[in-house]
Amino acid sequence: MKKILNTPISRRAVLGAGVASASLLAMPSILRAQDKSIKIGVYGGYFKKSFDEHIFPEFTKATGIAVESIAEPTGEAWLVQLEQAAKAGQAPADLSMMSQTSMLKGQSTELWAPLDLAKIKNSANLIEHFVNKYPDGRVAGIGAVAWYITLVTNTNAFPTAPDSWAAFWDPANADKLGLLALASNSFLLEVTAATFMGGTQVLDTEEGILKALDKLAEVKPNVRLWYRDEAQFEQALKSGEIPMGQYYHDVTGLAAAEGQPVRSTFPKEGGIQDSGSWVLSRASKKTEEAHAFIDHMCQPAVQALMSRKVGTSPTVKRELLDLTPEEFAAVSSDIPPIIPRYDLYTHKADWINQKWTELIVG
Amino acid sequence: MKREAPKSIADYSPLFFPGLMLIVFFVIPFSTMIAVSFFQRDPSGFYTPDFVFSNYARFLTPFFGKVLGFSLMLAVMVAICCVVIAFPFTFLLTKRPRKVQTIWLVCLLSVLSLSEVIIGFAWSTLFSRTAGITNLFVAIGVMKEPVALLPSFWAVLTGMVYQALPYTILVLYPALVRLDPTLLEAARTLGASPVRAFVNVVVPALRNTIVATLIMVFVFALGSYLLPQILGRPSHWTLSVLITDQAIYQSNMPFAAAMAVFLVLMSLALVGLTLLVGRRENAL
Numbered sequence: 081m082k083k084i085l086n087t088p089i090s091r092r093a094v095l096g097a098g099v100a101s102a103s104l105l106a107m108p109s110i111l112r113a114q115d116k117s118i119k120i121g122v123y124g125g126y127f128k129k130s131f132d133e134h135i136f137p138e139f140t141k142a143t144g145i146a147v148e149s150i151a152e153p154t155g156e157a158w159l160v161q162l163e164q165a166a167k168a169g170q171a172p173a174d175l176s177m178m179s180q181t182s183m184l185k186g187q188s189t190e191l192w193a194p195l196d197l198a199k200i201k202n203s204a205n206l207i208e209h210f211v212n213k214y215p216d217g218r219v220a221g222i223g224a225v226a227w228y229i230t231l232v233t234n235t236n237a238f239p240t241a242p243d244s245w246a247a248f249w250d251p252a253n254a255d256k257l258g259l260l261a262l263a264s265n266s267f268l269l270e271v272t273a274a275t276f277m278g279g280t281q282v283l284d285t286e287e288g289i290l291k292a293l294d295k296l297a298e299v300k301p302n303v304r305l306w307y308r309d310e311a312q313f314e315q316a317l318k319s320g321e322i323p324m325g326q327y328y329h330d331v332t333g334l335a336a337a338e339g340q341p342v343r344s345t346f347p348k349e350g351g352i353q354d355s356g357s358w359v360l361s362r363a364s365k366k367t368e369e370a371h372a373f374i375d376h377m378c379q380p381a382v383q384a385l386m387s388r389k390v391g392t393s394p395t396v397k398r399e400l401l402d403l404t405p406e407e408f409a410a411v412s413s414d415i416p417p418i419i420p421r422y423d424l425y426t427h428k429a430d431w432i433n434q435k436w437t438e439l440i441v442g
Numbered sequence: 443m444k445r446e447a448p449k450s451i452a453d454y455s456p457l458f459f460p461g462l463m464l465i466v467f468f469v470i471p472f473s474t475m476i477a478v479s480f481f482q483r484d485p486s487g488f489y490t491p492d493f494v495f496s497n498y499a500r501f502l503t504p505f506f507g508k509v510l511g512f513s514l515m516l517a518v519m520v521a522i523c524c525v526v527i528a529f530p531f532t533f534l535l536t537k538r539p540r541k542v543q544t545i546w547l548v549c550l551l552s553v554l555s556l557s558e559v560i561i562g563f564a565w566s567t568l569f570s571r572t573a574g575i576t577n578l579f580v581a582i583g584v585m586k587e588p589v590a591l592l593p594s595f596w597a598v599l600t601g602m603v604y605q606a607l608p609y610t611i612l613v614l615y616p617a618l619v620r621l622d623p624t625l626l627e628a629a630r631t632l633g634a635s636p637v638r639a640f641v642n643v644v645v646p647a648l649r650n651t652i653v654a655t656l657i658m659v660f661v662f663a664l665g666s667y668l669l670p671q672i673l674g675r676p677s678h679w680t681l682s683v684l685i686t687d688q689a690i691y692q693s694n695m696p697f698a699a700a701m702a703v704f705l706v707l708m709s710l711a712l713v714g715l716t717l718l719v720g721r722r723e724n725a726l
Contacts, residue, residue: 320572
């Protein structure tokens with residue numbers, strides 16, 4: 081023991097060796113930093129975990145561009161952060177996945193750098209409405225992922241699945257529904273318009289919106305729970321306490337696969353299709369990398385991979401995908417979807433919110 | 443002994459720390475909120491410094507008046523229920539042996555460790571049709587089939603009283619423990635029944651404590667926003683729920699701030715009124 085302590089290697093030398101080996105270990109990341117890289121914001125939790133595991137490594141393998149994923153909060157907090165950072169010339173993330181309402185709000189301050197479709201060859205694969213445009217035609221964002229809100233039922237309480245959103249209005253279903261509590265996340269105005277008024281275009285005018293609200297008021301006696309918290313409804317649906325309502329298609333499918341007595345139905349009027357878009361902060365200097373990433377994500381093979389691994393609905397056309405009918409049905413439907421009128425929640429947000437609150441609370 | 447009025451700055455020094463805390467934790471946040479309530483809302487999710495009354499104008503409608511009225515009524519009912527239940531309970535508790543008292547107080551303190559979320563979900567299960575207490579009633583033959591007891595006003599009230607009761611008891615306990623037992627003995631000697639002695643002697647003797655407790659529970663209940671959502675219908679949502687909606691879901695900070703300022707002012711006014719009435723009665 082004493083011998084070891086008395087070896088000629090000084091304490092300083094040991095420290096030096098330590099520093100050297102530490103820097104050697106750190107080397108690969110320095111090398112990588114000199115290579116191409118990009119910071120990408122995705123919703124934290126399940127989304128980020130799935131992307132880190134299945135999507136980003138594939139992209140790095142294909143292009144050599146390293147991805148640093150950033151967990152972004154849902155809601156508008158991330159938009160506010162990006163906006164304030166951009167004013168200071170900073171980009172906490174180069175690309176972000178943005179909800180449609182936030183995406184429109186960002187457009188009003190020119191927060192999103194216009195994208196060049198010529199550099200995104202695969203954008204031709206996209207379903208048309210997944211290309212977000214500024215009013216003057218410049219491309220503001222590209223559809224990243226989509227998901228559906230559908231009509232869900234407890235199979236014990238409803239042996240046969242309802243086939244229309246009109247089931248919500250059926251007096252037989254009094255006090256049996258669980259619906260989302262906000263106009264901007266339940267999209268029930270759109271559902272009402274599509275089911276009873278011939279389509280969401282009637283919501284163009286305030287008169288049309290008021291008519292839809294009147295029709296929607298008839299649903300109130302049937303609603304047991306207006307939920308903000310998903311867990312609140314999911315539990316009640318599984319137990320049969322609240323046997324019908326609107327919920328996320330993918331999560332309901334997972335619960336059914338676990339043996340829970342629940343099912344998700346695409347009504348004949350269509351499921352509600354909500355989506356997230358890739359947007360590039362105007363403060364970002366990684367324009368090339370961003371285009372490469374979006375191009376990569378628009379490939380049918382990658383979209384199919386996401387449907388299988390993350391459970392999202394593809395944003396590219398059905399015929400280009402190699403998904404089996406079962407795999408496709410697990411995440412989407414051939415029935416044309418109800419697409420929310422996001423413009424309402426930016427231009428008329430306060431007015432609709434006021435009318436909606438009065439409808440529900442009053 | 444006559445107290446001398448403080449003369450030097452050093453005499454005032456014990457006030458510095460509480461004063462600082464009051465400024466940091468009350469004056470600054472509350473002033474910020476008042477300032478924001480006059481700012482101009484920008485529909486794209488931000489706000490710009492300004493001096494407009496539109497946020498208050500939007501609030502001053504029969505609709506929000508009704509919601510505010512309901513919130514105040516609910517908080518008052520919670521306060522009254524809590525005190526009506528807790529006062530006799532605490533009184534009887536103080537008559538038990540020391541050891542029993544300690545066990546009860548420890549149990550009550552442990553209820554305080556439950557969060558509003560847990561209380562809400564626990565009561566929503568208890569009141570549910572599929573797993574709730576009505577199944578028990580069916581089993582013993584009192585009811586024919588299980589029913590859901592929520593969402594309802596009574597479910598909200600029960601949840602909120604449950605949540606506030608431990609606080610009420612802990613606030614009442616010191617005063618009741620210190621109550622002079624000879625007062626009761628004198629009443630009993632003069633021929634009053636135990637109930638009469640309690641109502642005519644104990645309650646009036648502790649009137650100030652009761653008023654203070656009522657105010658505390660009222661303020662506590664006024665801020666509740668989770669239980670009304672979990673246990674009630676939208677018509678039972680308090681103003682706090684709508685404030686949360688505006689602040690978090692609509693990113694409308696100025697309007698949320700205006701509503702919050704109004705709620706604080708209304709509750710301060712009610713507390714002030716209660717104290718004023720109490721003082722006048724004492725003077726008579």
